[in-house]
Amino acid sequence: MQQIRQEAAVQNARQLIEKLNEHCFDRCIPKPSTSLSKGEESCFSACMEKYMSAWNTVSRSYVARLQKEGQAQGGL
Amino acid sequence: MDSVNPSAGNIDLSKLNDKDKQELQQFVVNESQKARIQGNIHNLTDMCFKKCITSKISAGKLDKYEEPCMQNCVERFMDANHLVMRQLEQMRTA
Numbered sequence: 503m504q505q506i507r508q509e510a511a512v513q514n515a516r517q518l519i520e521k522l523n524e525h526c527f528d529r530c531i532p533k534p535s536t537s538l539s540k541g542e543e544s545c546f547s548a549c550m551e552k553y554m555s556a557w558n559t560v561s562r563s564y565v566a567r568l569q570k571e572g573q574a575q576g577g578l
Numbered sequence: 579m580d581s582v583n584p585s586a587g588n589i590d591l592s593k594l595n596d597k598d599k600q601e602l603q604q605f606v607v608n609e610s611q612k613a614r615i616q617g618n619i620h621n622l623t624d625m626c627f628k629k630c631i632t633s634k635i636s637a638g639k640l641d642k643y644e645e646p647c648m649q650n651c652v653e654r655f656m657d658a659n660h661l662v663m664r665q666l667e668q669m670r671t672a
Contacts, residue, residue, distance in 0.1 A: 503605055510613055517620050525627055529635055551638025553627060556648055559640065560623045563652040568615070571656075 522553045626651035 530545035531538070538546075594602065630647035631640075640648065 506605075506609060510609060510616075513613075514616050514620075517617075521620060521624050525624075526635075529631075545635055548638045549635045552631060552635060552640060552644075553623070555638070555640045556627050556631065556644070557619065557623045559645060559648045560626060560652055561619050563649045564619055564622060564656075565615070567653065567656050 518554075518557060522550055525553060526550060622652055622655060625655070 526546050526549035530542050530549055591599075591602075626648050629651055630644050
């Protein structure tokens with residue numbers, strides 16, 4: 503069971519990295535050149551942090567909403 | 579994902595006692611719910627990031643417009659979801 507939990511966590515992290523890379527590549531590297539510039543690199547690290555903050559915000563809002571709806575349903 | 583634990587591969591589920599069966603079932607229910615919720619969070623982040631983070635990315639923190647935008651995005655998506663369900667219900671009973 504521990505193994506299943508761990509694999510779920512790995513899958514979750516992989517999913518986050520995949521999406522993060524997708525968005526940040528799109529935003530920070532519109533025209534890929536022969537190497538990453540300093541500007542692109544700093545954009546990327548800011549973007550990574552931003553995407554993770556966004557993920558946490560969504561996670562909090564979504565879970566709070568689910569809990570609220572769960573309570574409303576339980577109260578009926 | 580091919581690395582299946584050899585000891586876990588040949589458990590005969592029918593040999594479990596009732597208590598273990600119930601525990602296992604609860605575990606599966608819990609874990610799949612968790613996985614579904616996490617999947618939804620990924621999709622929502624994906625969608626809302628596109629909508630809310632439109633200005634140039636210079637800082638790592640969400641700014642004072644982006645944070646509430648993300649929250650509203652989640653809330654309105656849920657509202658929209660409920661709206662669809664209600665409309666479908668109406669169409670079904672009409």
